[in-house]
Amino acid sequence: MKIGIIGATGYGGLELLRLLHNHPEVEQIDLFTSSDEGKSFSYKFPHTTNLYDQPLLKIDHDQLKSYDVLFASTPAGVTSRLLPPLIGKGPKLIDLSGDFRLKDTTEYERWYKKTAAPTEAIEQSAYGLTEWNSQEIRNTQLIANPGCYPTAVLLSLLPLIKEKLIDATALIIDAKSGVSGAGNTPGPMTHFSETNENLTIYKIHEHQHIPEIEQGIELFGAQKTPVTFTTHLIPMTRGIMATSYAPITSGVTEEQLVNCLKETYAGRPFVRIMNESTEFCTKQVAGSNYCDIHVKVDPRTNRATIISVIDNLVKGAAGQAVQNMNVQFGLDETTGLTQVPLFI
Amino acid sequence: MKIGIIGATGYGGLELLRLLHNHPEVEQIDLFTSSDEGKSFSYKFPHTTNLYDQPLLKIDHDQLKSYDVLFASTPAGVTSRLLPPLIGKGPKLIDLSGDFRLKDTTEYERWYKKTAAPTEAIEQSAYGLTEWNSQEIRNTQLIANPGCYPTAVLLSLLPLIKEKLIDATALIIDAKSGVSGAGNTPGPMTHFSETNENLTIYKIHEHQHIPEIEQGIELFGAQKTPVTFTTHLIPMTRGIMATSYAPITSGVTEEQLVNCLKETYAGRPFVRIMNESTEFCTKQVAGSNYCDIHVKVDPRTNRATIISVIDNLVKGAAGQAVQNMNVQFGLDETTGLTQVPLFI
Amino acid sequence: MKIGIIGATGYGGLELLRLLHNHPEVEQIDLFTSSDEGKSFSYKFPHTTNLYDQPLLKIDHDQLKSYDVLFASTPAGVTSRLLPPLIGKGPKLIDLSGDFRLKDTTEYERWYKKTAAPTEAIEQSAYGLTEWNSQEIRNTQLIANPGCYPTAVLLSLLPLIKEKLIDATALIIDAKSGVSGAGNTPGPMTHFSETNENLTIYKIHEHQHIPEIEQGIELFGAQKTPVTFTTHLIPMTRGIMATSYAPITSGVTEEQLVNCLKETYAGRPFVRIMNESTEFCTKQVAGSNYCDIHVKVDPRTNRATIISVIDNLVKGAAGQAVQNMNVQFGLDETTGLTQVPLFI
């Protein structure tokens, strides 16, 4: 397969490169950028010396058509214009930005404060939450790869909501992310001396992943309901933990919740239900495509605490994108994604 | 004032020393320990060289009686035996452990899994949440200094619960702490290579600060109600953030919540209501005795998100202890506690 | 005393504020800036809420004249123009930038790549390495406060060089700094996701502190000699360690080196000779004005390893500046600088 990565110099692009480099079906990776074209990729990223010394390429519509797969890892508002003209042309399109995720363009414009992609393009796209939408993913050209937070949240909550084991109308989701989620553009929120040894809550009730979570609940689980969702910046580079709270349906036990999760994900290689441990952490999935889930019922309050962890750059971005590519091409879902987590 | 610190080699003890060192009313600080007696304090803690070269002293009941104030910063289960014989003797007693915090000894024994302190001693003690209990604090010999998490949680929630602006029966509290809260005994949960670049949820629904929070709500605010409370370990040394969620009472506005907090804490030097910022972080109180509070109402869900931050070793331990000492001695509450936060 | 801080929004300015806030002789602190004038200081820096809500002031020559002391903490190339017109006017001037440090303007222009300050102004200034130049500091209006690296290096090496106990012509200095030394302007070198979990060597042989170290050796110790000096960026916020290597003079013992250091700094409150420990670290001085020094002779190589640690923002910047102010005003050197290091 001949691959093009658009936005290769961002963290999503770098992580795609890391994963695709050892993917057995990938023969060639070309790297596209809107700003450093002509520069050697490894000059900009010395860690790729000897591996990707090739020049960064200018984004060119005609050239793009010649790839088997195009991954786009660009800021919001770029692919809504860039990808629609490629629909119906050769390459499979996997968009890691938010531009095609929301089916409702009004919602997109409200939360992203940008012009939405054309409705027809959105309609032809599939939401790429692999474990829940593989049929559509297999049959579409254009995949809207999910956001990092929605991936962690939806994988852990959808089974319980769908089976009505928890009360989705009272959902509280307290999410925490490593700093790489903010990308590689320097700014005050990512300045080492102010981020290190610090914990910040940001975009309270205003994060653009809120409508994506609510849409996911509606698409795959139950009635639409507004959720409370907050995001915290953790002084680490990789990792997301979503801690969700909901009342359990009367009479439901912890065992039922665990079994529901286990049954839903039986045979799915990247979701692990981890209910043995008393501690549960992001490092147990670092560098890997796993989503690990843990659930505890508090008999004192009749509420469940449901926790999920992912590597925001892997299952939350590039890894799920490669998983979706595998599905599109009929490959084993795990191809190129068999890394053991980097616990250390 | 002549001060004794019992358990001087733990983090609580070290922080007491840091704060008391520049307290204008303190003339002498003696350092007691149960394990390294006779060793020079600065040999064990080189950062105190030239300041505290004196030997660590053996804990001795007769000697302890001669101090004006004794601070105890020991593991659970020590002061329940050590302090009661000093009641009625000379020194003011400020206990940073959990041994006198819970009025209900059954609750103590259930959550701490240790024998509780004698009931009479507990009855004579005052719960040292300074901003809410200064009358009792002023009139007691023995202060049960609050836990780090309960301090952050109660200061932010009590005014809103008391005024019935939020629904305390549906409280969800998602708390996050730096690693220093675990003390200075090495172990797997505090081993650098596994704590760094990692985020861990621990003691889910089982933290011993849960009954202390519930008791605080009952003591100062409203009817007792079980709360959902979880704790996360953040890869930083100092700082606690408590993010709490509750439905707002019908018709209540964000402005009302902010005003309630502002009115409650008007004239209280260490509580700041910070509703201007869009970001809110633990570093804004680091090294200081401040508790900063931020509140946002989500009109989509009619829930409030209430956030408070403290330095777990200062307002969450040694700082509040010194503040309580000031109250006991009729000094200005801020004496020795005027440090500007170490934002960098 | 009425104090003005020019460049109050940088890290040097913030740290001056933190230290001067509790200085017993300081009555008023005004905050000057070149970019955010009119804004409330605490709006920009919420950690100072209730403490410094005052507006940032525009830098104005006439107004500046009315202060007792002006501290300038600005980028290179600013004070070389700003301060000379104030010479002979009222305020004592303490410049934390590099503009007046190098006596040789050619050297300044070569290493800083900026126009040097006027020669007469430089001649009237004193190099503010307090322990070595207090006579000049006391008698001057304008102090060139030393760089962070030169402070750590010179304090540890000057006694040994002056007494010819080590061979200064073969000096190798391997220095390491926390990230706060790079200031508060975001950029790739200080972007969290690339600085965290990383160790970088930078400006190899090209750091502008090299001529300052060489000048210091000449001013206070011995013949000028070029030194090898490299700098490494450590994934922490505060702290500098300088590890220096030099052949010992034939027959000299470790004891002689230690004694030479102890004698030189006898009675100097901020320099501690720490030869007992087998480990030696930056945290033992964090937040304080100490410079701790450790020396070991390797009998296998007849070389000495001399290590010194400071907090780059305190003894390496704002702390030494306050110490110099104290000397200028005939106060006890330690006034306002008695913080116990923040080991935790």
Add this chain to the structure above:
Amino acid sequence: MKIGIIGATGYGGLELLRLLHNHPEVEQIDLFTSSDEGKSFSYKFPHTTNLYDQPLLKIDHDQLKSYDVLFASTPAGVTSRLLPPLIGKGPKLIDLSGDFRLKDTTEYERWYKKTAAPTEAIEQSAYGLTEWNSQEIRNTQLIANPGCYPTAVLLSLLPLIKEKLIDATALIIDAKSGVSGAGNTPGPMTHFSETNENLTIYKIHEHQHIPEIEQGIELFGAQKTPVTFTTHLIPMTRGIMATSYAPITSGVTEEQLVNCLKETYAGRPFVRIMNESTEFCTKQVAGSNYCDIHVKVDPRTNRATIISVIDNLVKGAAGQAVQNMNVQFGLDETTGLTQVPLFI
């Protein structure tokens, strides 16, 4: 290939597992331990759930004989007894501890303060610095895998010493390591709250890697000479940087140094000579088997600064061990080791 890992629960063992998991020639990995036998590996290390749920095995001499390769990653003093009886038996033996590295048993006992391995076993072993000793490695049963520091130091210095381009008699090596090098046993030096935001120099002139470096210089390069070598603990998990300083031979240029390195390592896939950048960091090799080298001559001092970086757990331990296994079995050196560095 059927692999056994002895000491599987240490960091060396975990990293071997991570790398061997995707090695195409590996069919089975059994995990041996001296302390947790019978426990499920993934119960102890949840990140390996579904991958290594198998029980930890007791170390048993007869069973060990049946493997194709045995890796031992145990503390010093274990393999000196455990491996000699396996010499002449079936499995290739790759020892990651220091027990067979030093040819001179007196040196071993002096620096390690343990009884040395039997001389005959040491004589039959090959020092596993792959790029310098592949002939011996190919022909031996027992490989003494190099220490992390010596790997970084020797790869960067040997070419220059051998060609007499630098003066090895005046070598100063200032090394820095992430905390994972200290292994997974908790202790004060690795306790998060004291290691985070801290920089420590330790074992000054006394590190047991000193004789290994000196032996390496003698084995592959030049006359034995004592070196000055110090080690610093960096608040990060992975990575080593060795910054070495030496006078250059009269008339030698930076270009000659670079060319010497490039020629020595032409065709060696894991050593990269990186002289373009002005910054140089450990993250450019993180998670990979690369050793990157950078060299700069200072014309002011006629000294060279030679810097090398490795991931201490990969090229400094498990990665080089796998590389050596590849050489022993006549596989391509890079088999299983083609990971792109984890720059983020």
